Amino acid sequence: MTLEQLAAIVARRATGEGEASYTRTLLAKGVAKCAQKLGEEAVETALAAVGADTKAVISETADLLYHLVVLLQARGVPLEDVYAELARRTRQSGLEEKASRPG
Numbered sequence: 437m438t439l440e441q442l443a444a445i446v447a448r449r450a451t452g453e454g455e456a457s458y459t460r461t462l463l464a465k466g467v468a469k470c471a472q473k474l475g476e477e478a479v480e481t482a483l484a485a486v487g488a489d490t491k492a493v494i495s496e497t498a499d500l501l502y503h504l505v506v507l508l509q510a511r512g513v514p515l516e517d518v519y520a521e522l523a524r525r526t527r528q529s530g531l532e533e534k535a536s537r538p539g
């Protein structure tokens with residue numbers, strides 16, 4: 437499952453009718469609740485990262501990424517815009533690398 441696939445599922449949950457969905461319930465609570473959940477999952481991921489249980493790191497990271505995608509949906513920010521920002525930074529750091537190389 438990629439972030440794009442997850443974002444597509446989350447977007448469908450946001451607009452779709454039908455059976456109960458954790459995602460739809462969370463989105464209905466608004467941006468502040470989604471942000472709070474993201475913060476909680478970030479702390480849980482950080483705590484897992486300094487522990488010994490690698491499976492916990494993976495599981496908490498999956499929770500974190502899911503809640504990040506939900507928050508972006510709640511704020512109306514497309515994943516593509518985040519990718520574009522990452523790409524912009526990559527180009528910049530590439531130029532800096534070249535500029536700092538001797539010769």
Ligand SMILES: N=c1c2ncn([C@@H]3O[C@H](COP(=O)(O)OP(=O)(O)OP(=O)(O)O)[C@@H](O)[C@H]3O)c2ncn1[C@@H]1O[C@H](COP(=O)(O)O)[C@@H](O)[C@H]1O
Nearest residue numbers: 442445446449456457458459460462473476498499502503
């Ligand atoms: N990846 C996830 C995912 N990761 C975590 N979670 C849910 O996130 C919740 C977080 O657990 P917590 O104990 O922190 O939260 P809680 O106490 O239940 O809720 P709060 O009262 O704190 O808000 C759990 O209910 C998890 O099931 C997820 N729920 C959904 N997805 C994806 O979203 C898709 C749509 O899911 P539904 O909206 O449930 O259909 C699924 O097919 C998955 O791909």
